[in-house]
Amino acid sequence: MxxxxxxxxxxxxxxxxxxxxxxxxxxxxxxxxxxxxxxxxxxxxxxxxxxxxxxxxxxxxxxxxxxxxxxxxxxxxxxxxxxxAVFETLQSGNAALDRELKEARARAGEQTRTILRPLLLDIIDVRDRLAAGLAAGPPENRSPWWSRWRRTASVPDSWREGLEMTLRRLDRVLADRRVTPIATIGRPFMPDVARVVATRDDPSVAEGLVIAESRTGFEWDGQLLRAAEVIVAKRAGARDRSDRGDVE
The missing domain is CATH 1.20.5 (Single alpha-helices involved in coiled-coils or other helix-helix interfaces)
Incomplete structure (x- = not known):
């Protein structure tokens, strides 16, 4: 303009x-x-x-x-x-609620584990007793081959079948609760899941390997429920050989 x-x-x-x-x-x-x-x-x-x-x-x-x-x-x-401001308040409230829910789930899980742990240990103890009784019993009676053509078959070991059936049911109950045995035999000794109750000098086995178990260990959801009791191979040292009179 x-x-x-x-x-x-x-x-x-x-x-x-x-x-x-x-x-x-x-x-x-x-x-x-x-x-x-x-x-x-x-x-x-x-x-x-x-x-x-x-x-x-x-x-x-x-x-x-x-x-x-x-x-x-x-x-x-x-x-x-x-x-x-309202959105920030809702967001902080949701975060706090999520944190409280996680803490509540964790507390519920810990309470569940605290309640179920003694019961699972009792079931495992009963299983060990059944397995020990089955192993200590007399050998299984096997019918000869020619008895198949006979009219009267030999009477099966009913007590053994009953123990085996009960043992399988207990193993199924433990598996449903995510309780699994710990494999230790033939593996190096792991102090986190087992403890040594005896050692044995076995030249055919490398030192530090587990030879046998006196009690099986179990895990529950990846966490130790009961430690295993194992026998570990241990080579005799020079002092042991000298005590026996061996001369190199």
């Missing part, structure tokens, strides 16, 4: 505002002024003044719109801040 046009518009706007100040004057003074200077009517009805008033109205509406937009923006910003 040209500078001269800007100054003209500002002058007209200033004149318009001055005219507003004189609007509160007495009607008689306004009438005398109108009668004394007929040019005032011509100025009042000048199209340039109408254009200035239109521009002033546009500027006033733009200013009002700008203020309204600022107000609405401030309201939206406050609402977003409140939503952000």
């Amino acid at each position: 040209d500078q001269s046009l800007k100054e003209t518009l500002l002058d007209r706007l200033r004149a318009y505002l001055d005219g507003l100040d004189t609007a509160d004057a007495p009607e008689s003074a306004v009438a005398e002024t109108a009668d004394a200077s007929p040019m005032a009517t011509e100025v009042a009805g000048d199209p340039a003044d109408d254009e200035a008033r239109d521009l002033f109205s546009v500027f006033a509406e733009i200013a009002a719109t700008r203020n309204e937009v600022r107000t609405q923006s401030r309201i939206v910003k406050d609402a977003l801040d409140q939503f952000r």
Whole structure:
């Protein structure tokens, strides 16, 4: 926009505002002024003044719109801040709830293990007794081949079948509870899951390997439930050989 046009518009706007100040004057003074200077009517009805008033109205509406937009923006910003605070509160609450649920599950798991551990150990003890009784019993009676063609077959060892059936049921119960035996025989001695109850000098076995078990160990969900009692191979040292009178 040209500078001269800007100054003209500002002058007209200033004149318009001055005219507003004189609007509160007495009607008689306004009438005398109108009668004394007929040019005032011509100025009042000048199209340039109408254009200035239109521009002033546009500027006033733009200013009002700008203020309204600022107000609405401030309201939206406050609402977003409140939503952000609520979201952060919900997020922290969910995190705390998740943490409490995990702790509750851990406590429940520990309580379950504390309650079931003695019962599982009792079942394992009963299983050991059954296995020991089955191993210490008389050998199984096997019918000769020619008895198949005889009308009277030999009576099976019912007590052995009963023990074996009970032993299999106990093993199934333990397996359902994720209780598994620990394999130690033929492997290096592992102090984390077994303890040595005896040693044996066996030249055919490498030193430190488990030769036999006096009690089987068990794990529960990957954790030690009962340690195994094992017999470990141990070579006789030079001192033992000297005590026996051997000379190298």
